[in-house]
Amino acid sequence: MATQTHVTRRTFLAGALAIGGVAALAGCVTGGSGGGSSSGSGAITLQSSLSDPAPKAALTKLVGEYKGGKVTLNTVAIEQFRAQLSTYLSSNNPPDVLTWYAGSVARDYASKGYLLDISDLWEGDGAAAHYSKALKTLSTDDKGRQIFMPTNYYWWGVFYFKDAFQKWGVKVPTTWDDFIALCDKLKSMGVNPLANGIGSTAWMASGWFDILDLRVNGAQFHRELLAGKHSFDSAEVKKVMKYYAQLVPYFDPDMTSFAWQDAVTPLVQGKDAMYLTGAFISQNITSNADNLDFFSVPVIDKSIPTAEEAPTDGYFASSKTKNKAATKKFLSYLASSKSQQEFIEASKSSNLPTSPDVDTSKFSPLVQKGLKMLNDTKEITQFFNRDSSDALQTTADTALTKFLANPGDVDQILKDWQAAAQKVWNS
Amino acid sequence: MTASTLAPAEARQHSPRRHKRAWGFHLVMAPVSLLWIAPMVFVVFVAFRSFDDITSNGLGSLPHSFAFDGFVTVFSDGLAGGALLNSVIVTVFTVVFSLLLASWAAFALSRYEIPFRRGILLLMLAGNLLPPQILLIPVARITESLGISDTLFALIVVQVAFGLGFYTFVLHGFMRSIPAEIFEAARVDGAGEIRVYLRLVIPLTRPSLAALAALATTWIWNDLIWALTVLRTETKFPITAELLNIQGGFVSQWNVVAAGAIVAAIPTAVVFFIFQKQFVSGLTLGSSK
């Protein structure tokens, strides 16, 4: 009996504690509560979305070689990283440094005060002081502060294998009509002219949309369109879709089931001929890499200034970091020309360094060619979602995959797209 | 229960008709079972093929190679940081505490005239019905303000809380089916609440606790969404979250993805086969004496 009362009292106490816990929770869900204890250890956390094997290994190596303090690297697959990003940043104890890309999302978080102002790294003898003006603009928020540290970028182009083109006896097209004629010829030879992977990576369908809009209407119009200043069912966009519709018969019929990575296989095997994608494709080319080449999508309207897509990747830091100095020091390390070079080499990508101090002369001819194309082009855009938002990307995915399946319904699809986009802009 | 249940007359003699029926049974069930395991066999095939074989012969073809590349990659690149151990820790603690707390609640609700007990039971079950996605952001903020975010402890607490409603509901059903007389007898002997719970309720519900434990083990082991909500350090990730990283990292390398999926599935399969008996017998408590 005595034991029983004892247990009773103890269990009761536990119950009271649990209930007390509930009360203590009140008001800490939608509002931020006081910050946690600050640790002065100098240890910082890098939250990374680079879960592809080679880039992950490259970043791990880079972090391992850092001598300036303890850095913990956490890798989370991109899908989840994106889902959790707002939770990470608004938490009381956020990761200090995060991988991200330049563009509207970063600017949006900056306007909420979540991102660390790293303007001092962009001036004097800061790590990014000598970066190009375009990069600085790209990394600047609405208040004129720099909140992003770009470390590499890459280009989009139509990739193909030189030896395959030789075998088929075809040449790189220089005009749009050439390009269509080439597609025709390849198709008649039993080769799928165009590879793509719009299954689990439906955003790949925006690659062609972006580049065709750049060719038909130009970068200025493209940016305004994505900012909501033009309508997706406007005459201009309809014109873009006319060109896009010309390509529909030439795509690999399996593209709807493929992710972008899957689409590389038929390209390597010579079942598909050309693939409009980012330079990240070279990570996935394990054999015959020397024959990989690319060309820019041919000009359609000569009066439109040339433009290419060149998404920029890098890092930003949380404004709530407990170790501002250590965080900036680590960002500077990541941005240094040595780190950039090491990262690009180890990650096996064809990415380009943002630092002008990196000696690119030893980079592969493919990369040199990419660099030259970007240097020669008049305008640079990022990519659909980076120039707008992930929300608008979702509307594009729906509209464009539907269009690729039913190009005849284009008018209705554009109308629905505009309605969906309007919702995003209104929210 | 034997075959005599449905055909008492036939059971006594080995009639030709019975043989024919046995044949018919196997004729139907063997293909059905094969159809059921075919997808798994296919995945095992893929896991043991080399990447080159898959790309050159196609995913659907029969294996032209036998390679451990997929598993090697999973263990060398994918499962850094003891993901399997993390899964074991989280699963064991979550299952034990879930069943402990659920058995308390079920005992209280099934045997005592607590006001609105049916309402409370319903409310608890309703909690389990909530789409977990809706709780993600608030739960992330709460664990954080309690200072336990990014710990396995938080993951355990959150999963215990979320599963309680269903376990309580099931155990409540079983406990109600225990004849009241047994409790009366215990009370006549002067047993207190704790003793009744420990000496009567737990032993009598043990089969159903074992069954729920087997079920809960597969559920908790397979959880992904809570792990991703509460944790952000890769070394603390359970196998499912690590598998997601593998999927994200080796998208078109189906042999690696298949190998990862098999590694994640084997522990639950083992637990399942050990508990198979409890699974079936435990759930009978509700409908037999």
Add this chain to the structure above:
Amino acid sequence: MTATVGASNRARTAQRGVRSRRGSVRRVPPVIWAFLAIPLATELALVFWPAINSFYISLTKWNGAGAPEFIGFKNFQNLTTDPVFLQALVNNVFWVVGFGGASVVIGLLLAVALNRPRRGVGLYRSAIYLPMVFSLAVTGLFWRLLYQPNGAVNTVLGGIGLGAWERQWLADPATALVAVLVAAVWRQCGYIMVLYLAGLKGVDPTLEEAAAVDGANKWQRFWQIVMPQLRGVNAVVFAVTVIDSLRTFDIVWAMTRGGPYNSTQLLSTYMYQTSFTTVNLGYGSAIAVVIFLLAIVFIIGYLVRASRTED
């Protein structure tokens, strides 16, 4: 034995006056309050409190940053004209009926077929349950492999001369939802079968024998003798099925992410997409509230009926 206990029980009841008709105790001791309070408080703190917050969030416009802006029922109003939401709702109705119906029918059939111990039954049962040990995400992954353009399904169809049936199963909006459904049912059947096998074990064989002697055929015996005895299991099966089908998420997400162009969009995937991809937490929460209301209607309806038949 029963009679004796019953008698002494009545004696004690008279003494204490605490026992109700159905054998539960009227006076609740403190330790029992604690037994209830601890689990309940845990659930309140980590499920209901977040849920209440989400209900509140559903009345706001919020992107996770800054303070939520209260906008009343506007999110719900917008839902009624949102074509994607309406499609997800229709898909979800199809899903509940298809997933619930197919897995219960097949699970029950398999349970009846594999109920009697005979040679090979153990093996067959194991084959059917095995899929339930895989997580939904893993299951989705398995079937994505199967449904690939050059995957096993198309290869087999081609091999048996049904080449015309080959499809881009997950990429064709006409087949995608059914293709995902097949994968989900494949995994669920074993679970339902386990539950029914357990129930069938508890069926009183003497009743059936008596009915057989009375000349009832197998069909009649099953519906009139066996089925009523499975009531307890039916309750569990029903609850599990509704819970599972309304929050189905991982498998769809792993296989199609709701595409192609929303043809496999369910309420839960649309909710996830709006909450996390487009970070429109208020709108996403509103969808979650709808899911919750749908679930609660099913469950309350069933529990009310179950408790009525019990009394």
